[in-house]
Amino acid sequence: MDEGLESLEALLPSTLGLFPSLCVSGRYVLGGHDREHSGSGLKATHLPDGRIALAVTEASGGGAVAATTTARLLAVLYARLEDGANVRAALAAVDRYARRTPFGPGATMAVAVVDPANGVTEVGIAGHPAPLRLTDSGQTLSYLLSPSRPLGTGGVASTDSFRLEVGDTLLLFTNGLLTASDGLVRDGITRLEEAPGALEPDCYTDQDALADRLLRTMQRPAGFVEDVAMVVAQRCAPIDDFHFGGDLAPGEPQRCTAALSTWLDDLGVSLVDHVTLQQAVSTIVSSVVDSHPETVRAGLEVTGTLTDEGVVEIRIHDASGWQPRGSAHEHGLVVAGGLVDHLRLFHDDHGTVVVLRQPVGRTVPLMRSVAQARTNGTPTGAAGTAMTSELRSDTLRVSGAVTATDDVEFREALHEVTCSCTRSATVDLSGVTRMPGHVVRTLFDYLERASSSQVDLTVVTGEDSVAAQVLTQAALPHVTT
Template sequence: MATDGIVDQSAVLQAFDGSPGIQVVVRASDLRVVAANRRARDLLLRDSLVDVRLQDLREPGIQTIVTALSEVVRTGVRFHEDTVPVVPDWSDPTSGVWLDLEVTPWLDESGALAGAIAAGIDVTARVRAANLERSGAATADERLARAREVVLRLQGALLPSTVPLLPRVDVAASYLVAGLEQAAGGDWFDSATLPDGRVSLTVGDVVGHGVEASAIMSQLRAVLAARLLEGAGILDALDAVEAFAGRVSGAFAATVCVALLDPHSGDLEYATRGHPAPLVVGPDGAQILPTTGDGPLGSRTEGRVSTARLRDGDAIVLFTDGLVENLHRPLRDGIAVLERTAIDAYHGSSPALRGIESVASRICQHVPAVLTDGGFTDDVTVLAAHRRTPPEALHLTVPAEPGRLAEVRGEIDVWGRGVGLGTRDRAALVLGVSEVVANAIEHAYRDGDVGPVKVAATIRDDAIVEVVVRDHGRWREPDVDPGDRGRGFSMMASAGLQVGVETAADGTTVTLECPARRPAPVDQADVVVGGAAREKAPLAVTTDPAGARVVRVGGAVDHRAAAAQVQAEILRLSRNGLVPVTIDLRDVVHLGSAGVRVLESLLQTIDRLQVIAPAGTPAAQTLEVAGTPFVSSEV
């Protein structure tokens, strides 16, 4: 025991050795440990640490402590970290602990740096509890995200997936969901071409959120669309919706705006039932049209219809109140911001906007992005229709040579993008035109002469894209037993194309039709970087230099000669079907029916033939349409 004025060194050493946490003292002159308590020795799995040099403590799991001591000795600057992992036995991760570690300079009586002192408190229990809490929160977040994804899919299924495109009217739409806890909402939009040639534009809002609101809005949308497609006027169609809403719980006080636009004259009829009136934006500015003064569904107000006229170049914008109403912004200010933002989008006031050719698409992308930048508490729907100059029809004449197929596909793709077609519809159109032109190249001119093939593409007033392919050769009657041929027409049908064939003494005319539509509700700039260069890539058939039996195909397999080249190389490598071979199509830019026909023939000939086409590649898309078996990656 200690007496007055005398330090009991034995007691001090015992107290130090039994102190909580770890204590390690290092001398500056030679970086040797001069003191270490029992917990430090136990943690570092050493019977003794005294006189051990820091550089001899080599275990990977304790290097944070070693480095911290060395740095404090070198710099004289305190180190502190509240969660330091220490794993003395790297082969047994469970041996590790978490320390709240502090390393301070050790100064002698003169204030000179004598070394460093490390003190660490075991916080393993606290860290594990926090990790468990975070893990539980992450699991909950994942469940919420999955639930939201399911509801968003439901929302997408209840809304139209596309909007129509006409020569004089370009339509686009966007839909934004308010928040995680409100993943399904009551907003809706719709657009269609009517029997009298006009375009219907409707936007509505059911009170509330959730699956029930989504179900009600889908029913109201369906009733309204059905009556308009039957040729009913606005008031008759709204009467049908009113009658239906009176029998459906939850439809009371739903709001709606309906507009009918004549693409050629610009004449507009519209009615608002408790809903914001449309915005008209054009070269000279923007203004909100007057409401028709009628209340929401169930208010039993007398229905009225107002009229206006859109000039050439004007756009009309229908929207739900979530776009302009905000807790942090009065409604009048929201309308003013909407008008300014719509003008910016109309004129393409930024480089990003100028990169989007479609005025309607610019409005539907830019306006919601700006007005919801500070957050929003209600769903946001925007539907825009722009009276545009009709896109020029495509007229193309090429000689009936296989080498011109890439040019034809490129021209069709560029034209389709210009009129506003979505990626999937453009791909189907490119596939169909390539098949028809390839057929003309192969069969129309069989006497050695190379005649012309003419391609004309246009968009019609009934929202249909029509492509006519003509040649001046002789028609060849199909074989009674076509064998493995004739796949091109079935592929076109599977892609959603309507095909018509007319034969005459002076040649054959094939007409392809597909809906003219833009994907909705979220429309994005549809830019393909380097697409033209890839489309013109020549056919390349190579084998693995390492000796593996893999045939890699690149470029376009778009006619019989190209397909025959692929077939010959595969048969050579497989020894005419005796040994297994893998065909890698990831670099193919276009796979026509001739290529599909060869692949299916080879699949029947070679027992262990694997066709690889990564998901999303042109080859994979064609094989999916044709129903040809393939794998998306090597297995």
């Protein structure tokens, strides 16, 4: 396994939070890269004020450095949101951090903060595709957020607010979902807007099914060229609480744990959380039942709820006089307490109560896209031809597919045509067939240097070309011919 993929797996969340009134699902698909995986990331977490924050981001370049940069940008975002900042202020803080950190400039991000109680939602983007809203009937509503510059490039985030109705779904995604093998962002957006209408109605009540079907619909025969990070969040009605009551004899605790297993499956908790909670409850219930003589049945009531913070809280109430005394029963408490995040035992007028609390999440699968067929190291369909550059006087013409491995050559060509940003020059990108984030970052860097030196750097693209669509999304000044 390469270093970049190891870092990516270590930094990607294995789960996204589970919440009663906002059903969230995430996916990460590894694209068919030449060498390095991109620094895409995703996150969903509960904020202290009760709202839920969702985000996807992508750092330019690839490998371990890009993955680490993505994790840092998300950490800054959530620190500001947890302090009470709105989306615009939080993105401004991330922008300042990106400007000061290596490989931060050029990263992009989309954020949504949802109040599950009333559906009021803030969204914001920095150089990133805007989130999509899907109704429960499959209608797609696009948010026409104005294009904004990537993080760390001197821009201002584009933001908006609206009400997410019960049954509506919010979709956040990285560019890898759109560009496929032709590099055309606008075509990808059109396909994505049309995709939900062709899906089965059942998909709109199952976020995992919706995420998987959208990925299958958007993936071309050659597979995804770039990594795809995606978050699907639906405002939903809370699931009913768990309740089990009855008298249990020795050997019968599985009646309770079987019912609990069904409830946890309905919640959609990850396998690790499922096994952890089921084992902890089984240990306590068995300890209660086994403490009674064989002829006496233990009267138990077990309840469970998913809190707004994404924590499953289970209460085990015994009204038949159970006291966890003796090494065997005390050992059961130790085992259960070691499994869950929090265990509390207390006595009231009606008996003994054990409270178990465990933060839970829904698994984020790490999947592989269909491998690209390759010719001389270049993915077929992703480029047509490898990058070429031609320098004539004060004009640099770049054609073909620009990949992460071309970054040094592209920078050197810009350095030469601008004479280290001391003379005016033109960069013609009309023939570019693929344009990853690091190209945008480099162009912003040289535009800023040229402005500081009071010389002109003109970027030229063809109408509706790959470069035109990418630079429009990034709000980078350019001329269309």
